[in-house]
Amino acid sequence: MKDPDTLNARTRDTRDRLVRAGLTLFSRQGLDGVRTRQLVDEAGVNQSAIPYHFGGKEGVYAAVLEHVAAGIVDCLDLGQPTVACADEARAALKSLMQDIVPALLDSETSIAGSLLLAREQLRPTEKFDALYTRLFVPLHTNVADLVADIRNEDRGQRDQVLRAHAVLGQALAFAVAREALLRRLGISALSRKDVADIAEMVGDMAIAACS
Numbered sequence: 001m002k003d004p005d006t007l008n009a010r011t012r013d014t015r016d017r018l019v020r021a022g023l024t025l026f027s028r029q030g031l032d033g034v035r036t037r038q039l040v041d042e043a044g045v046n047q048s049a050i051p052y053h054f055g056g057k058e059g060v061y062a063a064v065l066e067h068v069a070a071g072i073v074d075c076l077d078l079g080q081p082t083v084a085c086a087d088e089a090r091a092a093l094k095s096l097m098q099d100i101v102p103a104l105l106d107s108e109t110s111i112a113g114s115l116l117l118a119r120e121q122l123r124p125t126e127k128f129d130a131l132y133t134r135l136f137v138p139l140h141t142n143v144a145d146l147v148a149d150i151r152n153e154d155r156g157q158r159d160q161v162l163r164a165h166a167v168l169g170q171a172l173a174f175a176v177a178r179e180a181l182l183r184r185l186g187i188s189a190l191s192r193k194d195v196a197d198i199a200e201m202v203g204d205m206a207i208a209a210c211s
Contacts, residue, residue: 017043022064027112068113069135075103089149094203101199114175150210
């Protein structure tokens, strides 16, 4: 009889392989553009692994979206912001945006995740609702509330939602339009200093967008 711990380890490894493969492929080709054969070849697993562990390609896609969302959420403090004054709100917003940038840009994995998020924004699948609830609602609400506090307004107004969207878009744009940026800078990849500089800039731009 096989050791249950060994089986669990194999199960986790197989699932992790498929999620990593899915992240790479779905970020490039979207859900409809990826075949199950590509997934198993990329992951180095048997064809039967997809229906066994995920029920089908769509299940892999849902797991990839959850993986991306959880990875970003884990990097951020998305509790309801409590600040005493506008200056504290500015500091909190700048800090949050400076944490978001590395979560989107600091590795090929995070960049692939950013591109997948952009795909879901442009052409939402039936999995978007879960992604929206898991990531976008807490993140967007947090930023909008800080915008309200900076502007000394009651929270929950339409203008705050629009400004929050503009603020978050500044960070996501660096991931979505990364190739153009790399060519303009004459480099093949962003360094840690590049990411840090971008984080500082996006933090400052976020504050400016609240004025």
